[in-house]
Amino acid sequence: QKEVEQDPGPLSVPEGAIVSLNCTYSNSAFQYFMWYRQYSRKGPELLMYTYSSGNKEDGRFTAQVDKSSKYISLFIRDSQPSDSATYLCAMTGAGSYQLTFGKGTKLSVIP
Amino acid sequence: DAGVTQSPTHLIKTRGQQVTLRCSPKSGHDTVSWYQQALGQGPQFIFQYYEEEERQRGNFPDRFSGHQFPNYSSELNVNALLLGDSALYLCASSLARQHSNQPQHFGDGTRLSIL
Numbered sequence: 001q002k003e004v005e006q007d008p009g010p011l012s013v014p015e016g017a018i019v020s021l022n023c024t025y026s027n028s029a030f031q032y033f034m035w036y037r038q039y040s041r042k043g044p045e046l047l048m049y050t051y052s053s054g055n056k057e058d059g060r061f062t063a064q065v066d067k068s069s070k071y072i073s074l075f076i077r078d079s080q081p082s083d084s085a086t087y088l089c090a091m092t093g094a095g096s097y098q099l100t101f102g103k104g105t106k107l108s109v110i111p
Numbered sequence: 112d113a114g115v116t117q118s119p120t121h122l123i124k125t126r127g128q129q130v131t132l133r134c135s136p137k138s139g140h141d142t143v144s145w146y147q148q149a150l151g152q153g154p155q156f157i158f159q160y161y162e163e164e165e166r167q168r169g170n171f172p173d174r175f176s177g178h179q180f181p182n183y184s185s186e187l188n189v190n191a192l193l194l195g196d197s198a199l200y201l202c203a204s205s206l207a208r209q210h211s212n213q214p215q216h217f218g219d220g221t222r223l224s225i226l
Contacts (some may be wrong), residue, residue, distance in 0.1 A: 043115070044154070044217045046215075088154075092212060098156040098159070099144075102153050103151070
């Protein structure tokens with residue numbers, strides 16, 4: 001079993017839809033959770049960084065962490081064609097400097 | 112505010128050769144991490160450098176080595192290249208803080224192709 005599981009998609013939605021992206025993990029030592037967006041031929045761009053369980057909102061993006069279920073989510077409201085990219089979840093534990101990533105979910109937002 | 116910069120952007124090598132990739136961290140950052148991203152996969156951690164020393168290493172062979180300079184920039188060296196080393200190599204920088212895990216910011220990577 002991989003430490004971090006993420007459905008690779010692809011996921012295709014119409015413009016304006018709400019998008020839900022998810023990751024599950026098995027390592028209970030993970031305490032810091034991130035979502036990155038990666039456009040084709042570019043490096044990952046940090047979108048959200050969370051520590052505790054619960055929700056964190058930033059504009060159209062909401063990150064949700066449920067440590068009891070070892071499940072994290074990223075919601076994108078009012079999705080735009082410019083949101084078309086691969087979304088990577090990443091996580092790490094206290095005292096560790098290594099990020100463990102999911103495989104990424106490829107999202108297409110259709111105008 | 113300059114972000115993480117990497118050079119070169121693309122590189123083609125043949126099996127058995129050696130390669131050096133370079134990274135300048137984001138302004139104000141003192142820690143550099145290197146990741147390997149194969150096509151269709153998430154990045155895999157190679158190692159992290161802080162205060163010019165390797166302080167954590169992932170599951171990569173000794174053919175992968177690195178260096179950090181006093182200005183915090185870093186190099187990744189790979190010896191005896193294999194076809195399987197073909198990947199996007201990403202550098203990430205962060206600011207070391209005691210008792211706190213700081214987010215890592217990535218450059219656009221070096222795409223390495225092995226023939």
